Amino acid sequence: MCVEWMTMPESQTLSFGLQLQPQSRMVSIVRRFVEESFEKIVGDPEAVFRVSLAVHELLENAAKYAVGDKTGLSVHFESSDAGASITLTNQTTPKHIERLRACISEIQASEEPFALYQKMMRRSFGIQEESGLGLARIRAEGELNLSLEIEGNTVTIVASCSPRRRMPT
Amino acid sequence: MSNGWAEAVNENDFAAQATASDRRIQVSLTGTADLTVRTQLDQFLREVHSEAKRCSAEEVTVDVRRLEFMNSSCLKSFVWWISTVQEQADAGKYRIVFVSSPSVYWQRRSLNALACLANEIISIQA
Numbered sequence: 001m002c003v004e005w006m007t008m009p010e011s012q013t014l015s016f017g018l019q020l021q022p023q024s025r026m027v028s029i030v031r032r033f034v035e036e037s038f039e040k041i042v043g044d045p046e047a048v049f050r051v052s053l054a055v056h057e058l059l060e061n062a063a064k065y066a067v068g069d070k071t072g073l074s075v076h077f078e079s080s081d082a083g084a085s086i087t088l089t090n091q092t093t094p095k096h097i098e099r100l101r102a103c104i105s106e107i108q109a110s111e112e113p114f115a116l117y118q119k120m121m122r123r124s125f126g127i128q129e130e131s132g133l134g135l136a137r138i139r140a141e142g143e144l145n146l147s148l149e150i151e152g153n154t155v156t157i158v159a160s161c162s163p164r165r166r167m168p169t
Numbered sequence: 170m171s172n173g174w175a176e177a178v179n180e181n182d183f184a185a186q187a188t189a190s191d192r193r194i195q196v197s198l199t200g201t202a203d204l205t206v207r208t209q210l211d212q213f214l215r216e217v218h219s220e221a222k223r224c225s226a227e228e229v230t231v232d233v234r235r236l237e238f239m240n241s242s243c244l245k246s247f248v249w250w251i252s253t254v255q256e257q258a259d260a261g262k263y264r265i266v267f268v269s270s271p272s273v274y275w276q277r278r279s280l281n282a283l284a285c286l287a288n289e290i291i292s293i294q295a
Contacts, residue, residue, distance in 0.1 A: 008186075011213060023182070024203070024204040025205055026204050027203060027204065028182065028201050028205075028238065031238065034216075045274065048272055049275065050272035053275065056203075056238070056240060057241055059238065060203070060204050060240055060241075060242070062283050064204070084254060114282070117282060118285055120283065120284065121244070121245075121248050121282065121283075121286060122248075122252070122286065124245050124248055125248055125249060125252045126249070126252075131245065132243040133242075133244065133245060134240070134241035134242075137241050137279075139273075140282070141278040141282070164290070
């Protein structure tokens with residue numbers, strides 16, 4: 001795992017990026033790293049939790065569906081107004097790309113994220129294949145917007161909230 | 170009857186245990202419930218449900234106060250359990266009570282989402 005930190009106290013911006021092998025046992029380690037590091041600096045534990053929730057769910061998606069041994073994660077946090085973005089990039093299969101595209105389109109189109117989250121929970125009952133529940137959770141519980149970029153077999157998912165809007169407490 | 174009948178789980182950074190007494194079952198989950206323990210949590214909840222049916226349980230209390238985090242895969246395990254209890258005939262249904270900690274941020278939102286699936290059988294104590 002390779003970590004790069006950037007802290008700019010004057011603008012109250014905190015960023016880091018890392019490259020790691022997408023392994024399930026790494027996911028909680030990285031989430032804790034984000035939580036513990038950001039809590040010390042940001043002082044808004046609920047906002048930090050929402051970021052760490054997105055980190056966990058996105059990394060877990062990579063652990064389950066990425067191909068290749070490189071996943072890139074970057075986190076950007078604006079502590080003055082709690083704007084945040086979490087970006088995850090990895091390679092995956094065409095089948096997973098299509099499922100991601102459909103899932104994120106459904107989430108983006110929904111005006112009621114919590115209702116969609118509930119619907120996806122019910123839909124997941126008895127289904128073993130991917131449900132998209134982690135992405136719906138980022139939107140509903142983390143109150144972060146999701147976007148998807150696709151280039152060949154490389155996907156980039158961005159979870160973000162506007163810097164102009166403070167995360168609700 | 171008062172015993173720890175369910176196969177306790179203690180793997181990675183996750184532990185689960187259950188005891189039963191007088192048609193009430195007490196479940197305790199601690200640590201981190203993530204992808205590495207999903208299969209074990211599935212199996213554990215199936216055992217809890219089987220025991221609840223066997224002893225005609227009135228209530229299962231799930232103490233998650235020391236559960237640091239639960240991922241969406243493990244939430245799906247709870248969706249399975251809750252949906253399965255909902256599908257029981259009235260005589261086979263039992264209440265599920267989550268005992269939560271307000272200081273653990275995932276719990277308020279995630280447990281509320283689970284409770285909304287089945288308000289008639291789920292309650293949350295904070």
